[in-house]
Amino acid sequence: MLLGVIADDFTGASDIANTLAKGLPGQGGMRTAQYLGVPDEPSSEQIEAGVISLKSRSIPANEAVAVSLKALAWLQAQGCRQFVFKYCSTFDSTPAGNIGPVAEALAQALGVKGVVACPAFPTVGRTVYQGHLFVHDRLLSESGLQHHPLNPMTDPDIRRWLRRQTTGEVGQVAWPQVHAGASVLRAALDAAVARDETLVIVDALSDDDLEIIGRACRDAPLITGGSGIALALPANFRDQGLMSPTPSAFSGIDGPEAILAGSCSGATRQQIEWHATSHPVLNVDVEDVLDGTVTPDTLATFIQAREGQAPLVYSSAPPEQVARLQEKHGRERLAAALDALFAQTARTLVASGTKRLVVAGGETSGAVVSALGLGALEIGPEIDPGVPVLVCDGKHPLGLALKSGNFGAPDFFTKALAKLGGSA
Numbered sequence: 349m350l351l352g353v354i355a356d357d358f359t360g361a362s363d364i365a366n367t368l369a370k371g372l373p374g375q376g377g378m379r380t381a382q383y384l385g386v387p388d389e390p391s392s393e394q395i396e397a398g399v400i401s402l403k404s405r406s407i408p409a410n411e412a413v414a415v416s417l418k419a420l421a422w423l424q425a426q427g428c429r430q431f432v433f434k435y436c437s438t439f440d441s442t443p444a445g446n447i448g449p450v451a452e453a454l455a456q457a458l459g460v461k462g463v464v465a466c467p468a469f470p471t472v473g474r475t476v477y478q479g480h481l482f483v484h485d486r487l488l489s490e491s492g493l494q495h496h497p498l499n500p501m502t503d504p505d506i507r508r509w510l511r512r513q514t515t516g517e518v519g520q521v522a523w524p525q526v527h528a529g530a531s532v533l534r535a536a537l538d539a540a541v542a543r544d545e546t547l548v549i550v551d552a553l554s555d556d557d558l559e560i561i562g563r564a565c566r567d568a569p570l571i572t573g574g575s576g577i578a579l580a581l582p583a584n585f586r587d588q589g590l591m592s593p594t595p596s597a598f599s600g601i602d603g604p605e606a607i608l609a610g611s612c613s614g615a616t617r618q619q620i621e622w623h624a625t626s627h628p629v630l631n632v633d634v635e636d637v638l639d640g641t642v643t644p645d646t647l648a649t650f651i652q653a654r655e656g657q658a659p660l661v662y663s664s665a666p667p668e669q670v671a672r673l674q675e676k677h678g679r680e681r682l683a684a685a686l687d688a689l690f691a692q693t694a695r696t697l698v699a700s701g702t703k704r705l706v707v708a709g710g711e712t713s714g715a716v717v718s719a720l721g722l723g724a725l726e727i728g729p730e731i732d733p734g735v736p737v738l739v740c741d742g743k744h745p746l747g748l749a750l751k752s753g754n755f756g757a758p759d760f761f762t763k764a765l766a767k768l769g770g771s772a
């Protein structure tokens with residue numbers, strides 16, 4: 349294994365695994381595996397990039413640091429020579445962490461300074477300019493993310509946001525020094541090291557900028573950011589003659605299908621609305637879940653009876669309704685009940701032969717794949733930006749798509765099932 353990634357959530361892990369498996373246009377990517385948590389055993393496969401999915405975005409900072417260091421140790425034991433800490437392209441965190449504490453702990457463990465921090469993902473509208481994060485044409489703090497239930501992003505200046513979370517000084521490299529090319533940027537990062545800056549926010553407006561950043565980080569032991577930060581890393585390894593020719597082709601997994609959505613993001617709700625125009629959907633009433641009227645069997649039975657019709661079950665609701673329910677029942681209680689509902693539904697479905705499973709939402713995906721107890725997932729073709737086909741290869745192959753709440757086109761769900769089946 350050449351490259352090790354520590355991702356702070358499951359859908360974010362798929363996102364960067366997708367970037368690494370694709371590589372730069374026309375150049376090919378790395379043979380990539382996504383692991384669900386820190387594996388107990390060494391990697392047995394011919395994997396070039398290993399991505400460890402953690403659920404560490406919204407847990408206490410000291411726990412996030414501990415599990416991230418454990419992931420680092422496992423990746424080091426697999427022989428990785430470079431590490432990426434992947435967080436959200438909208439920098440999801442609070443003044444208490446977890447991006448700063450985890451990044452500083454990894455930097456300290458690796459003995460490095462001048463570490464790039466860049467959440468930019470221009471393909472989905474996330475750019476960084478003068479240390480400020482934009483979502484399309486809005487500042488982060490005016491993009492809707494200021495209302496995020498767990499990590500309200502109320503300050504678009506991510507230098508200032510990160511300084512609240514860190515003990516070391518946070519530096520900045522502004523866009524002109526990125527645009528000037530990899531050697532100018534490298535010199536700017538070396539100057540940051542000389543100033544004793546541990547983390548350095550680096551501007552990026554386009555994939556060209558991200559490629560320059562990746563090239564400048566060819567020999568950097570640690571890089572941090574969104575998935576875009578990994579764009580040029582496969583090419584760095586290929587240029588050094590370290591990679592094998594072509595990863596194996598994905599030929600598709602056919603069989604019964606299911607779509608589970610717990611994400612309440614605008615994109616997911618639009619995708620559900622689109623899907624409902626021509627496919628069976630079941631809207632789960634959260635109060636029925638809490639009082640036991642709706643159970644995992646209710647959902648599994650609905651799906652099993654509609655095999656071949658792309659059935660979807662969802663709890664997703666608009667923000668006002670979510671806020672009202674959270675007020676009444678408590679956020680933790682709702683999340684635990686819904687996580688358990690989707691997790692047990694997935695277990696029942698897979699046990700009864702479901703072969704293609706699409707899940708919307710990071711927390712929901714984490715609950716589902718943890719319950720399924722899957723090993724390493726291999727990365728297949730891209731469905732939409734940031735969302736690849738995932739394959740659990742074994743005696744009973746399973747194809748998965750784990751969609752970040754805000755990702756995907758309106759027809760994402762049917763497209764995902766088609767890609768999992770090997771068509772489209």
Ligand SMILES: Nc1ncnc2c1ncn2[C@@H]1O[C@H](COP(=O)(O)OP(=O)(O)OP(=O)(O)O)[C@@H](O)[C@H]1O
Binds near residue numbers: 610663711
């Ligand atoms: N009807 C509902 N009422 C209240 N909470 C809900 C409802 N439906 C889902 N939830 C909760 O909303 C949260 C959705 O989080 P999840 O991470 O799955 O989606 P997301 O935040 O859109 O995705 P991502 O993290 O990938 O951006 C879960 O904790 C889930 O339990």
Ligand SMILES: O=C(O)[C@@H](O)C(=O)CO
Binds near residue numbers: 357360438752
């Ligand atoms: O970077 C992103 O936006 C996603 O990969 C993600 O982390 C969503 O949870």
